[in-house]
Amino acid sequence: MEQLLNGNDEAVRTLYARFGRPVYTLGLRLLGTREAAEELTQDVFLMAWRKAARFDPARGRLSTWLMTIAHNLAVDRLRRETGASRPTLVLVDEVPDSPSAGEEDVLMERDVAMRALASLTESERRLLARAYFRGLTAREISEADGLPLGTVKTRLRAALIKVRRANDDKERS
């Protein structure tokens, strides 16, 4: 992070090699076009550089920090753009055809994510996807599904806790 702060080229490229693809993937799925995903990726790494001094490893992993930045920027952009349609998205379980060198970490993260999500029921997966990938608020979900707001919030919390526990179990094993 020290090197990233200094704009060290190698540090930036190392960070990109590790996280460029997931950030771009998230941008593409949330924003819907390659151009927007590319712009988002640039913005995410620029913001990471600007905020590198604020990254606190005691509070979480670098991947969590970066993906949170990426998601927040993408959602902000979706909200700003009037008339932007929310992407229709479901969680998918495809694997890339031929992972290139340096992408093992991404595949490991993906493996962890898939296992953690496997601990959820289908309705829990869909609930998280609607909130995270489509940016729906708990209120919007409750209105759409005719459920009390409190119930939706409780289910979102429960689903996230299940993911976290499954991930913790995986890390411990």
Added chain:
Amino acid sequence: MNCTVARDLMPELALGSLTTRDAALIDRHLAWCAACRKEADDLHRAAALLPYSLAPASPPEELEARVAGVIREAAGGRRSPWARRGRLSAAALVAAMIAISGLGWGAVMAGRADRLEERAREASRRVQEATDRFAQLLSNSRSTDPRDTVYSAVLAGPEGTLSNGVAVELNSFAGADFVIVSIVGLPAVDRPPFPYTVTLEKGTGGKALVGKIPGLNTAGSADVAQRFKRDLSDYARVVVRDATGAEIMSGTLALHNTVPSPAP
């Protein structure tokens, strides 16, 4: 905000679906409440796994260089040649505006050449002169990379109209690309409604906004310029539209030495 309210909002905070106002309120609470901060961090960690469940998409290969370039540019004021390059590119942009606008071709188009064919010929000559001068400025400048390329286009309106324009694009090998568009020859009466929108467009339908033109200057012309952090290679068409979205003029960017003539 107390812990009960904070915990109620935490799942949405982690999932990024809270309003900016609520997110700011809960952030303030987390700044002093260690217990809630730990729970929020745990939920964030869970949410940050979700994007990894997506089938990975492949970013273009050149994106890595662009990301590194953007950070070099932002970081380098003190030690990176990149920031120097960024400033000089801006200087080159100003030079381009002078090269194009300073030729006074607006005045030429506004009256000195009466016949349509003469105006078209004069416009073409002026465009060639402007792009020659622009290319010369770039080649004399240490700010540019020999791999940079200059594209230009003559913009023509529908048949029978005098509306005309020129676009020049610097396609930078490693730095920011930029574009300048100058328009002229629009009728004094029944002029298409302002503001005009100038866009770069590609065959697949993608658009990049160069800028908006709120009105013309006293010579009857207007310029708009934009610096882009993204690669413009795929954007070949320059289109100017009026406030209703109707096309006023357009043209196709070509390598500088093959500037097409305007439509008669």
